[in-house]
Amino acid sequence: MGTLKGYTLPLSPTGRSSLVQPPPWHFSGDVLYIEYLADPDAVRAFMPPGLSADGHDGSAAAIFGDWQSCTDEQEELTDPVRSQYREFYLALACEWQGQPVVRCPFCWVDRDFSLVRGLIQGYPKKMGSIALTRAFPIGRATPRVEQGGRFAASLASYDRRLVDAQVTLTGPAAVPALMLAPLVHTRFFPQWDAGGAPLQELVMGGSRDQSVGDVWAGTAELSFHLSPVEELSLLAPVKVLRGYRFSFAETITGGSVLAVGSPKGDGPADGHADGAG
Secondary structure, X not given: OOOOEOOOOOOEOOOOOOOOOOOOEEEEEEEEEEEEEOOHHHHHHOOOOOEEOOOOOOEEEEEEEEEEEEOOOOHHHHOHHHOEEEEEEEEEEEEEOOEEEEEOOOEEEOOHHHHHHHHHHOOOEEEOEEEXXXXXXXXXXXXXXXXXXXXXXXXXXXXXXXXXXXXXXXXXXXXXXXXXXXXXXXXXXXXXXXXXXXXXXXXXXXXXXXXXXXXEEEEEEEEEOOOOOOOHHHHOOOEEEEEEEEEEEEEEEEEEEXXXXXXXXXXXXXXXXXXXX
């Protein structure tokens, strides 16, 4: 018998059929970003042990991305169906042992490879339908990245609209801080043996070569909608602050384990900080 290979399922004799290939993973894309304040008590309720949102007043961001991704060989770029996807996620400001970090409580994508790649990292990804206004250099069927340019985005899942957002640009700006802060996720996989324990790790993502371009800010609108199967509305805006539109790139190389959770899910134990990768 031969040896089955692969970074993820499905395994095969060559490993070529794996849904996700090993990192490094390279990302480039356009982002619509809306910063807002959520209910601080609701934000604290989404913090696992070890993370603290105290003192951040419910600072949060709703982030839409129109992404293209690839591995070192860049083969995916000549087969765009394997490289292009869209994403929506929430970012909550918090701290790990005094270090400013970000917690992502919810995330949706529209491609299976992105979903599985995210679960490997600990992103809480689900499948959804995400739409963003695109910008082109010519024609009338496009906004301009200039004062007065209007960009919008939406998220739907399970046939229900969950988020609507709109940004009207007013001028160039600096990149918002939460976009660059390290992300702290929970890698969780349930046990299969009734007597076993689930995998539960608090991890910090490893990102390098971050690059941001053409950052514009402006006024913003942001609405979350109710759903019988989603809890996004618990983190709905109390106050919408600014909106941003920019291009972003980074490379994901792996991460570091901050703490290992208990079998009953009672929170991290034996925690140790390895720093951001």
